[in-house]
Amino acid sequence: MYIFIVADNQYHHISHANYSTVLATPYDMYVSGYDSPGVSVLRLWSAKAPNFNMELFNQGDYAKALGQNSMANSISKILYPNDNHLEGKSLRLRQQYFLCAAAIGDIVNTHMNVYGTLDNLHEKVAIHINDTHPTLAIPELMRILLDDCGYGWEQAWHIVTNTFAYTNHTVMAEALEKWDVNMMNRIIPRIFSIIVEINNRYCQSLMERNGYDSAKTTRMSIIKDNTIHMATLCVVASHSVNGVSKLHSEIIKTDVFKDEAADTPHKFKNVTNGIAYRRWLYQSNPGLTQLLKDTIGNGFLKDAAQLSKFAVFADDDTVLERLIQVKKENKERFAKYVKHSSKVILNTDSIFDVQVKRLHEYKRQHLNVLNILAQYNYLLENPNADFTPKTYIFAAKAAPGYYLAKQIIKMIWAISEEIRKNPRISEKLAVHFIEDYRVTLSELLMPASEISEQISLAGTEASGTGNMKLMLNGAITLGTLDGANVEIKDAVGDDNIIIFGMKTPEVNAAKLDYNPEKLYNENYTIRDCINRMYHGINGCTFNEVADSLKKSDPYMVLADFDSYHEAQNFSTECYNDKMRWAKMSLMNIAGAGIFSADRSVSDYARDIWGL
Ligand SMILES: *Cc1c(COP(=O)(O)O)cnc(C)c1O
Numbered sequence: 001m002y003i004f005i006v007a008d009n010q011y012h013h014i015s016h017a018n019y020s021t022v023l024a025t026p027y028d029m030y031v032s033g034y035d036s037p038g039v040s041v042l043r044l045w046s047a048k049a050p051n052f053n054m055e056l057f058n059q060g061d062y063a064k065a066l067g068q069n070s071m072a073n074s075i076s077k078i079l080y081p082n083d084n085h086l087e088g089k090s091l092r093l094r095q096q097y098f099l100c101a102a103a104i105g106d107i108v109n110t111h112m113n114v115y116g117t118l119d120n121l122h123e124k125v126a127i128h129i130n131d132t133h134p135t136l137a138i139p140e141l142m143r144i145l146l147d148d149c150g151y152g153w154e155q156a157w158h159i160v161t162n163t164f165a166y167t168n169h170t171v172m173a174e175a176l177e178k179w180d181v182n183m184m185n186r187i188i189p190r191i192f193s194i195i196v197e198i199n200n201r202y203c204q205s206l207m208e209r210n211g212y213d214s215a216k217t218t219r220m221s222i223i224k225d226n227t228i229h230m231a232t233l234c235v236v237a238s239h240s241v242n243g244v245s246k247l248h249s250e251i252i253k254t255d256v257f258k259d260e261a262a263d264t265p266h267k268f269k270n271v272t273n274g275i276a277y278r279r280w281l282y283q284s285n286p287g288l289t290q291l292l293k294d295t296i297g298n299g300f301l302k303d304a305a306q307l308s309k310f311a312v313f314a315d316d317d318t319v320l321e322r323l324i325q326v327k328k329e330n331k332e333r334f335a336k337y338v339k340h341s342s343k344v345i346l347n348t349d350s351i352f353d354v355q356v357k358r359l360h361e362y363k364r365q366h367l368n369v370l371n372i373l374a375q376y377n378y379l380l381e382n383p384n385a386d387f388t389p390k391t392y393i394f395a396a397k398a399a400p401g402y403y404l405a406k407q408i409i410k411m412i413w414a415i416s417e418e419i420r421k422n423p424r425i426s427e428k429l430a431v432h433f434i435e436d437y438r439v440t441l442s443e444l445l446m447p448a449s450e451i452s453e454q455i456s457l458a459g460t461e462a463s464g465t466g467n468m469k470l471m472l473n474g475a476i477t478l479g480t481l482d483g484a485n486v487e488i489k490d491a492v493g494d495d496n497i498i499i500f501g502m503k504t505p506e507v508n509a510a511k512l513d514y515n516p517e518k519l520y521n522e523n524y525t526i527r528d529c530i531n532r533m534y535h536g537i538n539g540c541t542f543n544e545v546a547d548s549l550k551k552s553d554p555y556m557v558l559a560d561f562d563s564y565h566e567a568q569n570f571s572t573e574c575y576n577d578k579m580r581w582a583k584m585s586l587m588n589i590a591g592a593g594i595f596s597a598d599r600s601v602s603d604y605a606r607d608i609w610g611l
Contacts, residue, residue, distance in 0.1 A: 014147045014190060020068040022075060023050040024102035034278050034302070045102045047075035082399045083358040084175040090183055097188050100137040108144055118149060122162035126609040129166040129238065132177040132230040138164055138237045139194040147190070153197070165608050166234035166241050167271070169462050171248070171256045172362065177230040184228060195233065199223050202236050209263065220259050235260050235267070240608045242269040244463035245484040247504065251459060269607060272487055273463040274600035277304050277592070280469045284443035287326035288473065288589070295319060304596035311590040320582040327450065327474060327585070334448035344432060350389035351575055354475065355453035356437060356445060359396035359405040362460040366408050366545060367557045368392070368453055371565055372415060372431060373529040373537075379425050387428045388572045395437035395445070404544060409433065411533070411542045418538040442466075446473045450585075451571055454479030455564065457555040459504040461485075468595035474585040478571050480560070484595070491591035496584045498574070500567035501560040516553035519561075526561055 029042040049072035056065040075098050080087050104127075111121055129135060138160060145156035170176070185192045199222040206217045218224060222232045235241050235257055243249030249270035253261040261268050282289050282301060292300060296309040313319040328348065335346040346352075355368050372392055379387065394412050398405035416431040434441065452470035454461075454477055461483035471477060471488055479485045480501040489497045502510060520527055533546035549557055575581050593599075605611040 016190070020053075020072065021050050022072040022098060023048045024098065024105075026102075026106070043103075043106065045076065045099055047072060047098055049073050081397075082401075083397075084170055084172060084360055084362070085399065085402070086175060086177055088179065088183075090187060093179060093183060093187055096133055097136050097140075097191065100134050100140050103134075104137050104140045104144065108141075118145060118151075118159065122159050125163055126165065126611075127163050128604070128609075129164060129234050131167065131169045132234060135177070135230040135234055136188070136191060138233060139191045139198070142194050142198070143190060146194070153201075157198075157201075161237055162239055164234075164238045166231075166238040168231060168234075168241065168243055168248075168252055168256075171251050171462070172460060176256075178227040179230065181223065181226045181228060195222065195228060198233070198236065206263070216259065220263075231256075232260075239267065240269055241267045242271045242608065244271065244273045245487060246270055246272060247459075247481075247486050248462040248483060251504070271600055271603045271607070272484055272595075273465055273468070274595050274597035275465050275468045275472070277472060277596045277598075279443070280446060280472050285326075285330065285447040285473055287329055288323075288447065291319070291322050291326055292589075300593075304593040304598060307593040308590050310586060314583050314586055314590075317579070320579055320586065323474065323586055324578065324582050327448070330447040330473075334444050337444055338432065338434065342435070346391055346432065347389055347427075347430065350391045350430065351450050351572070352391055352393060352448055353451040353453065353478075353571075354393045354445065354449040354470065355455070356393070356395040356434075356442065357464075357466050359398040359402070359409060361404060361548075362456055362555050364455050364457060364555055364557055364560075365394065365396065365412070366549065367455055367560065367564055368394075369408070369411060369415065370526070370529045370549075370557065370561060371568055372429070373532055374525050374565060375429055375568075376415070376419060376425065377525075377528055377532075379429060383424055388576055389428050389430075390572070391430045391432065393432050393434065393445070393449075395434040395441065397437055404548060407542055407545050410540065411537060411545060414538040414540045414542075421538075442469065446470055446475075449473060449475040450575070450581075451475060452477045452479070454482070454485050455501070455560075456480060456482045457560070458482045458502055458507050460555065468592065471588040472592040472595070474589050476571070476574075476581070476584050476588060478567055487594070488591070491594060492587050493591075496587040496591070498567050498571050500563040502556070502563075507556065510556065510559060514553070514556065514559065516556075516558045517550055519558040520550045523558075523562070525565070526558055 025046045025048060027044045027046060029044060031040045031042055033039070049069040053065045053068055056068070071094070074091065075094050080092055107125060107127065108118065111118065111125060115124070127137060129137065141160050141163070142156055145151040145159060146153065151159070181192070184195070203217050203221055206220055207214070210216050220232070222229055222236060241252070241257070243252045249268070253268050257268070278301065292307070292310060295313055296306060300306040300309075331348040331352055335348050338344055338346055355365060357363055359365060379385065396409065398409055412431065412433045416433055419426050419429060419431055434445075446469045449470050452467060452475040454464055454467045456464075458480045459482065464483045464485065467477060467479065467483070467485055467488060471492070476496065476498065477485060477488055478498045478500070481489070481499060481503050489499060520530060530546050530550055533542040535541070548554075553559075574584065
């Protein structure tokens with residue numbers, strides 16, 4: 001409960017009642033730059049109950065005293081495991097407010113110790129909202145300025161809107177964060193009332209700018225249908241809004257935030273993601289690092305742009321042979337790990353075709369599966385066919401509550417087992433699902449990869465970073481024109497990437513009258529593969545996956561199937577020309593420099609934080 005009284009002085013007299021206190025303890029991690037005196041601090045927070053509420057206990061309210069204690073202690077215990085999916089639970093909202101309040105309180109205290117005022121906060125501090133999870137930092141800073149420091153609304157809003165910048169990470173509706181107004185009002189009532197006031201003032205100003213178009217104002221409102229739209233709040237309260245690849249930043253302006261981009265065009269920017277390339281090259285691929293040192297010198301370790309010098313060796317057979325040798329050794333190193341951890345023997349003379357990323361329908365691991373089933377069917381019918389041996393490697397985590405994702409993992413495992421039981425086929429075609437996908441596993445796998453599967457439906461993957469790690473390690477991208485794949489294509493040239501499938505505008509057009517059942521009925525390869533899911537793979541049926549593809553296919557797997565199948569066959573054709581493939585691989589390494597996080601961070605510093 002809170003009581004809100006506007007007094008004649010500037011202070012809003014807020015008195016809080018029936019609240020519970022949570023203590024935030026900082027844990028500092030020191031992060032050192034490569035060969036640099038610079039050390040950054042990453043401050044993490046742990047939630048604790050301050051001390052047992054003896055007063056409540058003495059009043060006889062044992063349950064409440066215990067409840068407050070365990071709620072406080074539970075706030076920072078778990079990380080919600082979803083990826084690109086909203087979890088609207090009250091504990092999640094408490095976590096978000098806890099972390100925002102701890103961070104904003106800390107920033108304000110540090111600033112006050114130096115300047116003794118918050119008047120200049122926006123001139124000295126940049127706060128970046130990385131996805132919508134920390135959106136509550138915005139109303140929390142407003143709360144401190146209004147309730148604790150006595151600023152008027154206009155001045156507080158000026159400071160806030162010149163301090164915050166926002167990065168959007170997804171445009172998919174199911175992932176956009178929304179909170180029920182009743183839940184927000186129950187858990188953080190004062191913060192809720194500030195969001196309502198931000199929205200009232202915003203809608204009023206919109207009405208004036210929109211010529212009193214109330215339908216448009218409702219469309220753009222932060223609060224509608226009893227839900228608070230966190231991304232909209234971020235756009236309204238930030239001086240900068242960016243996507244994480246050129247394509248994604250365009251989609252933000254023409255689709256999700258079309259009205260907002262027309263209203264405040266100066267806010268909308270792009271910063272393409274990057275990767276910690278010294279981790280993904282120097283630390284995880286010593287063989288390739290040595291080859292680069294021997295050919296282009298050591299400069300690339302501090303300046304990723306220098307990787308482009310490697311392109312000079314694109315037709316140098318000695319360098320290409322060494323590159324082939326490095327890949328072979330990395331495949332053997334990885335095969336050794338797999339043998340050790342799962343007793344499975346990988347054929348290191350086969351193509352290593354890799355799809356490793358969180359399991360999600362939009363990423364379309366089941367498109368890959370469908371093509372494997374088609375190849376399996378082909379080999380069953382043509383056991384003596386000439387077939388370049390191929391190993392499909394998958395790794396993925398699924399959120400525990402995402403049933404279809406877990407079915408897809410089970411299906412990959414089932415195919416893998418069924419093929420393994422047929423020695424004649426498994427010489428040519430193998431599938432392996434690696435458990436417990438994580439960065440340390442990636443560090444072994446990326447250097448061993450030859451084909452990088454980046455096959456999301458165009459318009460759904462905001463950027464991708466796995467695609468960058470894989471190209472840096474010499475894998476050739478087999479992908480759609482989605483996220484940063486578009487910029488990878490620009491960086492390596494059309495000859496050094498394999499592109500298939502619909503482009504974003506084609507997806508938008510095809511969605512209007514999409515009929516997957518028709519594709520199922522008319523395309524016998526698709527029908528055979530989906531029927532296999534119904535009839536059983538290694539004795540397990542996958543009716544839900546099959547139904548989803550046949551009846552709704554929300555990510556248009558069937559629409560891209562033929563094109564994907566063709567691209568897969570083309571990749572084998574390229575691979576069979578050993579020197580051509582090595583040259584493609586070399587051009588990918590040489591083109592990876594712009595995907596360094598050093599470049600991304602410089603873009604943020606220059607274009608957004610004004611450093
Ligand atoms: C890079 C990485 C990701 C992101 O992969 P995408 O293919 O961009 O989705 C996910 N998990 C781990 C462990 C990674 O290393």
